[in-house]
Amino acid sequence: MRTTGPPDRRTTRALPLRRLVLRHRRLIAALLLCAAAGVGVEALLQDSNGTTPVMAAAMDVPVGTVLTKDHLVTRQLPPEVLPATAFVAVEPLLGQRVAAPLRKGDVLTDTALLGAGLLAGTPPGTVAVPLRPADESTVQLLAPGQLVDVVLTTGNGYDVAADTTVLASGLPVLWKSVAGAEQAWPGADPQAGLVVVAAPPEDAAALAGSASSGKVYLVLTGGG
Known part of the structure; x- marks a missing residue:
């Protein structure tokens, strides 16, 4: 008659962990989904080099120009040098007029446009x-x-x-x-x-x- 030896210590230690995982499997799954969603959002905002897309002048633009898609281009900038009011999409800029001349490559911010941004930084x-x-x-x-x-x-x-x-x-x-x-x-x-x-x-x-x-x-x- 075969006798059963003592249980494997590794198996004994793993049992409580398995029970814990099974008991909270829904919570763990939800946390994993949230983490995956966060990674996805970050991937949309930043490329593989850790930069953020912003709108910039595609050419030299004279003061008073009404902006169209032809005037704009996307630049990639590291988040740490990104102006706080930089535009990250083209739609808000279309039809706006520039308040100062732009050089090719200049990043578009609110101070570049006619409007409230003209008085930015004033008392x-x-x-x-x-x-x-x-x-x-x-x-x-x-x-x-x-x-x-x-x-x-x-x-x-x-x-x-x-x-x-x-x-x-x-x-x-x-x-x-x-x-x-x-x-x-x-x-x-x-x-x-x-x-x-x-x-x-x-x-x-x-x-x-x-x-x-x-x-x-x-x-x-x-x-x-």
Whole structure:
């Protein structure tokens, strides 16, 4: 008669683990599915090199251009250098107008477009004020970021003595019109120079009414 020896120690140790797995098999399966889904989502956002697709300029793009698919291309960037407001899809950009010139390869962010992004980084309460300089040729000398002093001249210099007042100093240019291009600012006349500056709220009223008070001139300045 064959006698049965003592149970294998490895089998004895494995039994509680098997029971635990069987008892919680549904929970374990759900956790595995969640892990697989997370890996799948990450794979959609990042390629095999760990980069993220973002929208960039496919060519040099002038200020005021209405964006189409031809202006855009996808670039792959590591997440650690990705701008926080970079566009990752083409659809939100179509039909938008650029607020500053773009170089080929520049990543598109909210600050590149006309809209709320123009005032990104400015002090709270800053407003965008459109101005029409009396000397339209001045507009061609400006670029977004250039600082200007806004000067108002009243009187005609003949019957009425001319009076000159500095309405505001060191205002950054946000946007300017481009001759011959379809304009992006509401009411902009393609034949007339238009400049949009960022101004503190206490200067906004005087600047907004300056055109009806006299002639507006912009003086380029380095600030400080």
